[in-house]
Amino acid sequence: MSGLDTISSFFDRQLALLQIERNAEIEQNTLLLSNCSHKLLEQRGFALLNLSVVNMQVGMGGRNLIELGRPPAFSTDSILPAHTFRPGDLARIEAHSGSSKTIKNKKTPKSATTSASEASLEGVVYKQIAKLMIVNVLLGINSPTKPADINEMEFYDTSLNESQRKAVQFVLGSKELACIHGPPGTGKTHTLLEIIRQSLFPRGSGLPIEIVPAKKILVCGASNLSVDNILERLLLPPLAGMTQIRCTRIGHPARVRGSGSSLDATLDAQSSRSEQAALLKDVQTEISDSLLLIAGKAKTQKGRKPRGDERRKLWNDIKELRKEYRKREKGVVTSVLSEAQVVLATCHSAGGRVLDNVDFDLIIIDEATQALEASCWIPVVKGKKLILAGDPMQLPPTVLSRDARFKTPRNPKEALANAKKSSSDDLPIDSQLTSDSESGEDSQDETESSRPQAKNKVIALSLRPSRSLSTTLFKRLEQMHGPSIKRMLEVQYRMHEMICDFPSKMLYSSRLRSDKSVATHLLKDLENVTSDESEKSREILGAPIVFFDTSGCEYFEKSNEHEDEGSKCNENEAMLVKSWVDKLVGAGILPSQIAVITPYQAQVTLVSSILSASYGVELEVGTVDGMQGREKEAIIISLVRSNDKREVGFLKDKRRLNVAMTRARRHMCVIGDSSTVQHGGPFLKKWMTWLEDKADVYYGGLEEMQ
Numbered sequence: 114m115s116g117l118d119t120i121s122s123f124f125d126r127q128l129a130l131l132q133i134e135r136n137a138e139i140e141q142n143t144l145l146l147s148n149c150s151h152k153l154l155e156q157r158g159f160a161l162l163n164l165s166v167v168n169m170q171v172g173m174g175g176r177n178l179i180e181l182g183r184p185p186a187f188s189t190d191s192i193l194p195a196h197t198f199r200p201g202d203l204a205r206i207e208a209h210s211g212s213s214k215t216i217k218n219k220k221t222p223k224s225a226t227t228s229a230s231e232a233s234l235e236g237v238v239y240k241q242i243a244k245l246m247i248v249n250v251l252l253g254i255n256s257p258t259k260p261a262d263i264n265e266m267e268f269y270d271t272s273l274n275e276s277q278r279k280a281v282q283f284v285l286g287s288k289e290l291a292c293i294h295g296p297p298g299t300g301k302t303h304t305l306l307e308i309i310r311q312s313l314f315p316r317g318s319g320l321p322i323e324i325v326p327a328k329k330i331l332v333c334g335a336s337n338l339s340v341d342n343i344l345e346r347l348l349l350p351p352l353a354g355m356t357q358i359r360c361t362r363i364g365h366p367a368r369v370r371g372s373g374s375s376l377d378a379t380l381d382a383q384s385s386r387s388e389q390a391a392l393l394k395d396v397q398t399e400i401s402d403s404l405l406l407i408a409g410k411a412k413t414q415k416g417r418k419p420r421g422d423e424r425r426k427l428w429n430d431i432k433e434l435r436k437e438y439r440k441r442e443k444g445v446v447t448s449v450l451s452e453a454q455v456v457l458a459t460c461h462s463a464g465g466r467v468l469d470n471v472d473f474d475l476i477i478i479d480e481a482t483q484a485l486e487a488s489c490w491i492p493v494v495k496g497k498k499l500i501l502a503g504d505p506m507q508l509p510p511t512v513l514s515r516d517a518r519f520k521t522p523r524n525p526k527e528a529l530a531n532a533k534k535s536s537s538d539d540l541p542i543d544s545q546l547t548s549d550s551e552s553g554e555d556s557q558d559e560t561e562s563s564r565p566q567a568k569n570k571v572i573a574l575s576l577r578p579s580r581s582l583s584t585t586l587f588k589r590l591e592q593m594h595g596p597s598i599k600r601m602l603e604v605q606y607r608m609h610e611m612i613c614d615f616p617s618k619m620l621y622s623s624r625l626r627s628d629k630s631v632a633t634h635l636l637k638d639l640e641n642v643t644s645d646e647s648e649k650s651r652e653i654l655g656a657p658i659v660f661f662d663t664s665g666c667e668y669f670e671k672s673n674e675h676e677d678e679g680s681k682c683n684e685n686e687a688m689l690v691k692s693w694v695d696k697l698v699g700a701g702i703l704p705s706q707i708a709v710i711t712p713y714q715a716q717v718t719l720v721s722s723i724l725s726a727s728y729g730v731e732l733e734v735g736t737v738d739g740m741q742g743r744e745k746e747a748i749i750i751s752l753v754r755s756n757d758k759r760e761v762g763f764l765k766d767k768r769r770l771n772v773a774m775t776r777a778r779r780h781m782c783v784i785g786d787s788s789t790v791q792h793g794g795p796f797l798k799k800w801m802t803w804l805e806d807k808a809d810v811y812y813g814g815l816e817e818m819q
């Protein structure tokens with residue numbers, strides 16, 4: 114055979130084989146469509162039953178665009194079951210006992226461009242509008258769909274621990290909603306990064322058909338800090354098997370923190386580098402030139418300042434140019450955003466005009482337990498699936514309003530009385546900045562019902578108005594749908610195991626474990642600490658927990674009434690703080706490795722004034738609330754409250770205490786009056802007992818410290 118004959122017979126054989134394959138596929142589908150019941154077709158993902166027309170309009174190229182949905186009249190569940198319909202698939206819509214069903218031709222779901230025939234319509238799947246599904250789940254109209262089981266997954270980040278891997282698999286298999294509960298130092302961001310990678314490029318053999326790669330992800334956070342933390346890590350060189358993810362950061366460049374590459378990823382920077390940016394600049398120059406002419410700072414062709422009609426014409430030109438500018442600017446933004454695989458913004462700035470009409474396959478909200486529910490809804494309505502990450506056992510968003518907790522009035526008279534009461538309440542400032550409750554013991558009753566709901570019940574059964582703005586979406590969803598919607602990360606990479614012990618037992622059902630890289634680390638293991646220290650220094654550097662109990666010392670708190678109404682300070686405790694800081698620094702710890710935290714702003718001011726002369730700004734002093742999300746090698750906690758009335762105020766909030774006691778990596782020193790503090794409820798009482806038992810306990814008398 115000649116060379117040409119060989120090539121020709123190769124292609125003939127390929128064509129023949131393709132034809133055989135096509136016939137086999139047609140045969141298989143015909144058999145499936147003719148032999149199977151509609152129900153079975155739906156179970157196999159080839160049909161969707163009980164649909165009806167939700168909307169009809171003319172789409173691109175004059176084609177009919179029919180939107181199909183599943184109305185409550187036809188089904189208790191408006192969420193479509195798992196199916197294989199994808200945009201671009203051929204599909205047929207058939208009338209079927211009063212409603213329509215969509216069959217794969219093979220294929221079809223919600224919106225299809227169609228060509229009509231009498232008994233049925235055939236067309237092409239245009240897109241799946243799935244946002245409604247999340248909204249229904251968030252409002253309790255539907256329960257979340259049972260997540261697909263994923264067992265075989267290849268992770269890009271091979272360092273993930275077991276609970277992080279399970280969380281990634283759970284999130285990927287979830288259809289509308291999943292929550293990641295990340296206690297302190299458990300690698301939430303680590304986990305979210307893998308979720309982003311796997312959502313864009315799912316990796317693993319035999320992943321379920323429900324796992325459709327996301328094309329566009331919106332990552333939001335309650336603060337710029339959390340968003341930039343994720344951005345910085347997404348911009349690092351990709352892990353093996355991954356390509357660099359294309360990211361765009363929305364928001365004012367002045368608020369973007371981090372390296373040059375973070376700034377380069379802002380929408381502003383990317384827009385200015387785009388090809389169309391030059392055209393935009395031309396229009397901008399024309400506007401500036403015309404404005405100079407009008408202002409008489411440049412000469413017209415006639416060599417004088419424009420007047421009358423000339424001036425009016427210039428203004429009209431500027432108006433037109435501005436219009437043109439806005440149009441081109443929109444074009445630039447649209448083109449930059451169309452390139453992005455991950456868009457990052459705070460929840461609030463996700464509501465900006467630039468993201469109008471941009472749809473996302475996945476919305477991720479980090480620090481969701483620190484965001485108001487209302488601000489979470491801004492990104493939520495832009496996506497088909499929602500991932501919330503946070504820790505409901507830490508502080509919720511700060512709510513300033515005095516009537517932060519709303520009790521449903523039983524009648525108009527009671528409503529009026531409530532309103533009057535809230536306006537006459539004279540709460541101290543610290544307790545006005547309430548994070549939901551004084552006690553923190555009643556976090557279970559934040560919504561008016563916390564019962565997990567039965568499947569597919571209507572809105573009236575599962576959605577309850579929140580009593581307080583500090584009830585977060587994360588918490589409300591957990592209460593409404595039960596713990597099955599979340600996975601907890603169980604290994605922490607921050608604290609010595611002794612420091613982790615109490616919060617783990619009390620707040621995380623003993624499930625929070627310490628990674629071996631941190632479980633036994635102490636101050637003495639720090640590189641900057643030399644080994645030839647005195648015996649006293651060795652004692653300090655070898656202790657993970659120290660407790661100065663000032664009980665009986667009569668170191669009473671003071672109200673700093675002039676500066677900050679109602680805020681408390683404790684001068685003797687402040688002196689004890691200074692003394693312990695001196696000892697730590699004397700033993701070789703750097704001031705930048707230490708932080709002092711306290712619940713009261715007045716104590717922050719006092720301690721800062723005492724320490725700043727010796728240690729400057731390197732040694733941080735702050736409120737507990739301000740330290741959330743941060744860590745230091747050594748933390749000193751000044752509890753402040755010491756009084757005869759045994760009042761502990763908002764120290765009671767166990768979420769605030771949790772934040773305080775989980776900031777230290779190697780050393781936590783607590784200074785407080787156990788005889789007052791232990792009366793602040795069961796949590797504080799148990800903490801005091803635990804400290805007595807586990808810490809190196811010192812009598813808090815100042816003379817002992819010399």
Ligand SMILES: Nc1ncnc2c1ncn2[C@@H]1O[C@H](COP(=O)(O)OP(=O)(O)OP(=O)(O)O)[C@@H](O)[C@H]1O
Nearest residue numbers: 272273274295296297298299300301302303606742
């Ligand atoms: N699987 C892991 N293996 C090793 N180290 C890890 C792992 N996961 C997280 N870490 C480490 O734990 C620390 C906290 O991780 P990350 O910043 O992702 O946590 P986070 O939960 O977002 O933090 P925070 O508790 O402050 O909210 C980091 O130093 C990170 O390198």
